[in-house]
Amino acid sequence: MAKVRLYVEQSLRQGEGVSLTREQAHYLFGVMRLGVGDEVLLFDGRSGEFRAEVGEAGKRGGTLLCAEQTRPLQTPPDLWLMFAPIKKARTDFIVEKAAEMGAARICPVQTEFTNSERIRRDRLQAHAVEAAEQCGGTFVPEVAELARLDRVLADWPEERRLMFCDETLVGAGEALAGAPGPWAILIGPEGGFSEAERVRLRAMPQAVAVSLGPRILRADTAAVAAMTLWQSHLGDW
Numbered sequence: 001m002a003k004v005r006l007y008v009e010q011s012l013r014q015g016e017g018v019s020l021t022r023e024q025a026h027y028l029f030g031v032m033r034l035g036v037g038d039e040v041l042l043f044d045g046r047s048g049e050f051r052a053e054v055g056e057a058g059k060r061g062g063t064l065l066c067a068e069q070t071r072p073l074q075t076p077p078d079l080w081l082m083f084a085p086i087k088k089a090r091t092d093f094i095v096e097k098a099a100e101m102g103a104a105r106i107c108p109v110q111t112e113f114t115n116s117e118r119i120r121r122d123r124l125q126a127h128a129v130e131a132a133e134q135c136g137g138t139f140v141p142e143v144a145e146l147a148r149l150d151r152v153l154a155d156w157p158e159e160r161r162l163m164f165c166d167e168t169l170v171g172a173g174e175a176l177a178g179a180p181g182p183w184a185i186l187i188g189p190e191g192g193f194s195e196a197e198r199v200r201l202r203a204m205p206q207a208v209a210v211s212l213g214p215r216i217l218r219a220d221t222a223a224v225a226a227m228t229l230w231q232s233h234l235g236d237w
Helices: 022-031 090-102 123-137 149-154 195-203 218-232
Strands: 005-007 017-020 039-043 049-058 062-071 079-082 104-108 161-165 185-186 206-208
Touching: 005 022, 005 123, 017 022, 022 049, 022 062, 039 062, 079 090, 079 218, 090 104, 090 123, 104 123, 104 149, 123 161, 149 195, 161 195, 161 218, 185 218, 195 206
Parallel strands: 005 039, 079 104, 079 185, 161 185, 161 206
Antiparallel strands: 017 062, 039 049, 049 062
């Protein structure tokens, strides 16, 4: 049984070779101590999961030979998770859990009270990849660039519903209702949404204001709670 799962950008096909980057070779052969003939599970986010064997192993590279498909691609529901970046470790946590819990796209947004004005999108994307590798996923959600919330809402797709997690409701929000389809979840920053943002969101016909329970949650906890609520009502759980 293969003990390592690895995401690769190269498209996977049975019988074809996969070239490893220096970092991947170091991980497989230096850290995990694999050698020629050992098995690895590969996925590319598009073709499902494949069993592969190590054909060449070196310090700076290597080759894997793709064998049979072990699992088909499992795509998540059409769900975006939108959140205001917070402290580095807690932002990493949000991205990791969103990938694990079935977000199709992860969208950092700049609100009026967002503390962080920049992100490292490449680093957050790497966290999404690692989460998929570790939890058995075959799909990796895209992490978008940081965008201003007002601009995102100005171009909001008419068909996409928006689950707006309003911390001022504290147990008094609307019940989550609707049909499966394009949705997004919006989590506010540590300081909450501004009154202007709240008014604008409530005026959107696509928005549903919900409470995440009788207690105000930290932003990273709120992201997990909101995805759990949506997945259990409208998702693929």
